[in-house]
Amino acid sequence: MSEQKANENIYDRFAQVTKQTRELVANMEQLQNQITEVLEQNVELSIENDHLRQAIKKMKNVNGEPQLSGSRQNLKELYQQGFHVCSEYFGKRLAPGESCAFCTDVIFGHDPDQAK
Structure with a gap:
């Protein structure tokens, strides 16, 4: 069993x-x-x-x-925060209300990548 x-x-x-x-x-x-x-x-x-x-x-x-490349967008942000991004004065503080034609040319100027 x-x-x-x-x-x-x-x-x-x-x-x-x-x-x-x-x-x-x-x-x-x-x-x-x-x-x-x-x-x-x-x-x-x-x-x-x-x-x-x-x-x-x-x-x-x-x-x-304009459509900016990543590096130009970074430069634009630095410029908006009050810093020069042009080769002449790079990194120096902008005076309040100051604008820089050289900086804007660097940011918005002719982009060889867009010409393609």
Whole structure:
């Protein structure tokens, strides 16, 4: 009888493992569905982000502001903070209300990269 009980115990354990495996598979399918949703949402947001960037770029072009390279944008920010960016006076403080034609030429002057 103990052999029969051992066989039943093995069968019960096998049934339990089978049930756990099915539950695990169900959980994995749920996770897979959630991952798919997140990835789809990520793609949608990336596309929307690109569209927004393009719209902002067009808005800047419509306002007539020249598109500045990153380095020229940095120079513009330094100039707006009150520092010369021209080679003549680079790094020196602008007097309150002072403007510098050399600095503005450096920032907004002819950009060889835009000629391409």
